[in-house]
Amino acid sequence: AQETQLFSLVPAVRNPQKSSDLPVSSSSTSLPMFRNKTFSVRRRFSDFLGLYEKMSVKSSLHGCVIPPPPEKSVMGMTKVKVGKDDPSSAEFLERRRAALERYLQRVVCHPLLLQDPDVREFLEKEELPRAVNTQALSGAGFLKMINKASDAVNKMTIKMNESDTWFEDKLQEVESEEQQLRKLHAVVDSLVNHRKELCGNTAVFAKSMAMLGNSEDNTALSRALSQLAEVEDKMEQLHQEQAASDFFIFAELLADYIRLLGAVRGCFDQRMRAWQRWQEAQSTLQKKREAEAKLLWANKPDKLQQAKEEITEWEAKVTQYERDFDRIGVTVRKEVLRFEEEKAKDFKGQIVKYLESMLQSQQRLIKFWEAFLPEAKAIA
Amino acid sequence: MTSALDESDKEKTRSVSVDLNNDASLLIDIPDALCERDKVKFTVHTKTTLSAFQKPEFSVPRQHEDFIWLHDTLVETEDYAGLIIPPAPPKPDFESPREKMHKLGEGEATMTKEEYNKMKQELEAEYLAVFKKTVQVHEIFLQRLSSHAILSKDRNFQIFLEYDQDLSVRRKNAKEMFGGFFKNMVKTADEVIISGIKEVDDFFEQEKTFLLDYYSKIKDSTAKAEKMTRSHKNVADDYIHISATLNTLSADDSTKVEGRVASDQELKLTELLRYYMRDIQAAKDLLYRRARALADYEHSNKALDKARLKSKDVPQAEEHQQQCLQKFDKLSESGKRELTSFKGRRVVAFRKNLIEMAELEIKHAKNNVTLLQGCIDLLKSN
Numbered sequence: 098a099q100e101t102q103l104f105s106l107v108p109a110v111r112n113p114q115k116s117s118d119l120p121v122s123s124s125s126t127s128l129p130m131f132r133n134k135t136f137s138v139r140r141r142f143s144d145f146l147g148l149y150e151k152m153s154v155k156s157s158l159h160g161c162v163i164p165p166p167p168e169k170s171v172m173g174m175t176k177v178k179v180g181k182d183d184p185s186s187a188e189f190l191e192r193r194r195a196a197l198e199r200y201l202q203r204v205v206c207h208p209l210l211l212q213d214p215d216v217r218e219f220l221e222k223e224e225l226p227r228a229v230n231t232q233a234l235s236g237a238g239f240l241k242m243i244n245k246a247s248d249a250v251n252k253m254t255i256k257m258n259e260s261d262t263w264f265e266d267k268l269q270e271v272e273s274e275e276q277q278l279r280k281l282h283a284v285v286d287s288l289v290n291h292r293k294e295l296c297g298n299t300a301v302f303a304k305s306m307a308m309l310g311n312s313e314d315n316t317a318l319s320r321a322l323s324q325l326a327e328v329e330d331k332m333e334q335l336h337q338e339q340a341a342s343d344f345f346i347f348a349e350l351l352a353d354y355i356r357l358l359g360a361v362r363g364c365f366d367q368r369m370r371a372w373q374r375w376q377e378a379q380s381t382l383q384k385k386r387e388a389e390a391k392l393l394w395a396n397k398p399d400k401l402q403q404a405k406e407e408i409t410e411w412e413a414k415v416t417q418y419e420r421d422f423d424r425i426g427v428t429v430r431k432e433v434l435r436f437e438e439e440k441a442k443d444f445k446g447q448i449v450k451y452l453e454s455m456l457q458s459q460q461r462l463i464k465f466w467e468a469f470l471p472e473a474k475a476i477a
Numbered sequence: 478m479t480s481a482l483d484e485s486d487k488e489k490t491r492s493v494s495v496d497l498n499n500d501a502s503l504l505i506d507i508p509d510a511l512c513e514r515d516k517v518k519f520t521v522h523t524k525t526t527l528s529a530f531q532k533p534e535f536s537v538p539r540q541h542e543d544f545i546w547l548h549d550t551l552v553e554t555e556d557y558a559g560l561i562i563p564p565a566p567p568k569p570d571f572e573s574p575r576e577k578m579h580k581l582g583e584g585e586a587t588m589t590k591e592e593y594n595k596m597k598q599e600l601e602a603e604y605l606a607v608f609k610k611t612v613q614v615h616e617i618f619l620q621r622l623s624s625h626a627i628l629s630k631d632r633n634f635q636i637f638l639e640y641d642q643d644l645s646v647r648r649k650n651a652k653e654m655f656g657g658f659f660k661n662m663v664k665t666a667d668e669v670i671i672s673g674i675k676e677v678d679d680f681f682e683q684e685k686t687f688l689l690d691y692y693s694k695i696k697d698s699t700a701k702a703e704k705m706t707r708s709h710k711n712v713a714d715d716y717i718h719i720s721a722t723l724n725t726l727s728a729d730d731s732t733k734v735e736g737r738v739a740s741d742q743e744l745k746l747t748e749l750l751r752y753y754m755r756d757i758q759a760a761k762d763l764l765y766r767r768a769r770a771l772a773d774y775e776h777s778n779k780a781l782d783k784a785r786l787k788s789k790d791v792p793q794a795e796e797h798q799q800q801c802l803q804k805f806d807k808l809s810e811s812g813k814r815e816l817t818s819f820k821g822r823r824v825v826a827f828r829k830n831l832i833e834m835a836e837l838e839i840k841h842a843k844n845n846v847t848l849l850q851g852c853i854d855l856l857k858s859n
Contacts, residue, residue, distance in 0.1 A: 281722045288715035295708035302701040309694045314687055315824045321831060449856050456849040459842045466838040473835055476828035 108201040108220065112194045122201065124220050136221055142169065144225050145197055148204075151215045159371070159421075160364050160428030162436045163210070164203035165239040165356045167196035195345060199353060206439065243359045243366075250369045257372055264426075267433060268365050275358040282351040289348055292340040296333055303329035317476045324472045331465050335458050342454040350447045354440065361436060364429050371425045375418035382411040497620040502526045505623050505638065507616040508536075512608060517541060517569045519615055523638045529630075530639055539637070541568055543644045544615055547637045551628065558766045558804075559811030560628065561819055563621035564755035569611040574604040592721030599717060610748065617752075678809065681767070684816055688761055695754045702747040745837070749830040753823060760819055767808045774801040 108124045123137040149166045152158055201220075204210050219225070259265055303326045310322030389404040498504055504524040511518045522536045548565035551557055578600050585593055619638075622628045637644070676682040777798040784794035 277722065281719065284715055284718040284722060288712060288719065291708060291711040291715055295705065295712055298701065298705040298708045302698070302705045305694070305698040305701045309691075309698050312687075312691045312694045315820070318824050318827055321827075325831065445856055445859070449853055452849050452853050452856075456846060456853065459845045459849065463839055463842045463846070466835045466842070470832065470835045470839070473828060473831035476824060476831070 108198065108205055110194050110198040110201065112190050122197075122220065138221065138223060140219070140225065141227075142193075142197075143227065144219070145200065147225075147227075148215065148219045152210065152213065155213075158209060158213075159367055160425040160432060161207070161209060162357070162360050162364055162432045164200055164207070165360050166200055167193060168238055192345075192349070195349065196353075199349075203357075203439075239356055240359045243363050247362060247366050250366045250373075253369075253373055257369065263430070264365065264368070268362070271358055271361050271365075275355060275362075278351050278355050278358065282348065282355060285343065285348045285351060289340055289343045292336055292343060296336040296340060299329055299333040299336060303327075303333060315476075321472045321476050324469055328465050328469050332462070335462060339455070339458050342451060342458075346447055346451045346454065350444070354444075357436070357440075361433065364432060368422070368425045368429050371418070371422045375415065375422045378411060378414045378418050382408065382415050385411055497617065497624050500624065503623045503629060505616070505619045507612050507619075510608070510612050512571075515571075517608075517611060519612065521619065521638060529635060535639065535641075537638065537641055539644070541566070541615070543637065544618060546644065547633060548618070550633045551622075551631065552762075554631075557628065557631075558770070559763070559808040559815070560625070561756075561759050561763050561815045562628075563618055563625075564752075564759045566611070566614040566618045567755075569607070571604065571607055574600055574607060577603070588718075589721060592718060595717050595721055596714075599714070614752075677771070680813060681764070681809070685764055688757060688764060692754070692757045692761060695750055695757060699747065699750040699754050702750055706747050745830060745834050749827065753826070756819070756823070760816060763812055763815060767805070767812050770801065770805040770808050774798070774805045777801040 108122060110122050122140050124135070145166050146169070149163065152163050204216060205220075210216055306322055306326035306329060310319050310326060313319035313322055385404065385408045389401065389408060392401045392404050498506065502525060506522050507519050508522050509520050511520075517540070519539050519541075520536050521539050522534075523530070524534045526533065544566055548562065551562050581593070581596050581600060588596070622631070622634055628634065676685065777794070777800075781791075781794040781798045784791045
């Protein structure tokens with residue numbers, strides 16, 4: 098069932114012609130619940146954040162791993178607005194576009210989210226009202242938000258006594274994995290930068306070789322050196338493409354999952370808060386019962402009636418909250434398993450893609466040098 | 478003493494010069510070397526049929542400073558003014574791997590055992606590469622001398638090869654070293670002068686133009702090649718960290734591919750460029766000496782004219798003029814020979830090096846392709 102859903106709705110995000118325009122979200126689908134087979138709408142960046150906001154507060158989605166939206170980068174966006182037409186702002190736009198696209202793809206991959214009316218509205222509706230309450234997301238960023246909530250949970254006075262260690266163990270796993278990914282991401286970041294440096298140095302070297310070739314008075318050697326300069330130029334191109342690969346396939350994958358793991362932690366926190374609410378309700382109920390007992394002693398019949406009503410009310414709440422807690426526990430377990438499956442598939446897919454890009458790069462490298470070899474042999 | 482590396486191995490590593498060490502009458506090699514802290518002790522091994530030497534085969538220990546002494550004495554020998562003196566081998570420089578080893582030691586706590594071991598292995602390989610390179614460069618220096626018709630007969634060269642005591646007594650003391658340094662400084666200033674001297678010979682005019690231009694270009698290329706090689710090494714190091722961390726995550730452990738690619742081939746090209754930059758400097762020095770001789774000759778002419786005018790000390794002036802002319806002619810003749818053979822040598826060396834480099838690139842890339850394909854297949858089949 099999971100497989101068919103993957104292909105039944107394919108969202109894509111296109112960057113507009115002018116940087117001042119809004120990105121376009123296009124989707125193609127075969128699902129009957131949508132009006133058309135393909136449809137495109139214009140969406141602001143804040144709309145994407147708004148979608149997350151809407152989903153994150155729904156009680157029906159409590160315990161679910163809701164994909165976090167891309168980070169809002171103040172500096173990058175300012176550069177684009179100023180109208181700077183340099184490669185770094187083009188790169189920034191591409192980075193954002195790809196991130197928005199991955200975000201939507203993850204959202205529609207989730208069976209519950211796909212059914213969600215807000216998601217459908219986002220994909221289909223012509224005009225969306227401006228999203229509000231996105232400060233938490235755009236300002237401090239997603240992970241800071243999660244961590245703040247986590248701290249609040251950890252400060253609670255009553256500690257849960259887990260009969261089933263699954264939750265504790267799993268949370269620890271998630272936390273340690275997040276640490277490892279952070280470390281890996283830092284190294285991949287370093288790789289991207291070093292490769293960009295290599296790009297620059299190779300280009301400079303190629304020019305220098307060309308100059309040397311011009312100076313060389315032996316004709317055959319001169320030609321060979323010029324050819325070498327051309328090969329190095331091609332190498333620069335290869336390095337450039339590989340750096341893009343390093344970044345868009347590898348680094349961004351890691352960055353996404355660091356935040357996704359944050360979202361997973363968020364689910365565990367939600368479960369904790371559900372438990373807290375249940376415990377607090379139980380203690381409130383206890384207090385109400387004690388109050389009732391006091392009133393019985395004091396013999397105040399009308400107040401007693403009210404007390405009895407309150408007890409009934411809180412007994413219902415306790416039952417409700419206990420049920421909520423159990424339900425959220427079940428959801429979290431299911432979600433974590435689903436997430437882990439997705440993650441394994443995602444990682445495998447991306448790593449294969451990355452290795453394939455490296456493979457192609459090496460094959461092209463072979464062609465370049467094989468073409469150069471006869472030139473070198475021709476030197477006399 | 479038996480040779481530790483076999484000939485074919487050495488042929489492969491020797492990429493900057495060809496056709497050396499072919500004359501059986503005098504064969505020199507450096508079969509091994511020892512690294513003690515900062516000092517490298519080379520074992521210089523000689524096999525000869527020449528009667529000038531006491532024994533047919535012998536070995537002596539030598540330090541880098543001994544090579545410098547030999548080079549400098551040759552440069553200062555008046556008789557060799559018309560020759561291109563092979564450039565002195567550079568001082569062994571273990572600074573880079575040593576610094577990295579130090580940094581690695583400091584960062585040991587932050588990485589896994591496996592990562593640390595991999596990095597250590599890489600550093601040890603780098604250390605070994607520097608070591609091999611310095612041995613090679615010292616060896617080539619000696620072999621250039623032994624292959625040269627005139628220089629191979631130099632008395633100091635023979636002492637260097639044969640004298641089984643410590644050479645430090647004969648080496649420069651601090652004062653002399655200062656003198657050498659000062660001489661170098663003056664030379665640079667004179668360079669400005671010699672470019673101004675009117676050249677009488679077309680061959681030398683062309684050579685001067687060519688060498689000055691080529692020198693600046695090759696110096697630039699050497700620096701850029703070094704930068705590029707270092708960048709590539711950084712990328713390779715990153716891959717080691719990545720593969721180590723991926724191992725910990727047990728997601729994948731196949732990204733070791735780019736590790737070895739960097740060092741070998743680009744290092745070769747950088748080394749070639751660096752060697753010929755120094756060689757061209759040596760050729761330039763020859764031109765300088767000749768220009769000096771020309772300047773001296775012109776001065777002696779002027780002095781002779783003056784003497785004739787005053788009718789004073791004419792015979793001395795005449796003799797001095799004759800000497801200058803002779804010296805200049807001798808320099809020009811041998812200089813022409815040297816520069817022509819230098820040209821040929823350079824072209825041949827470049828050819829060999831470029832071919833080897835291209836072949837290595839292809840070989841490594843093919844290895845990578847196989848490795849990558851293997852990983853992809855493995856992942857897809859799971």
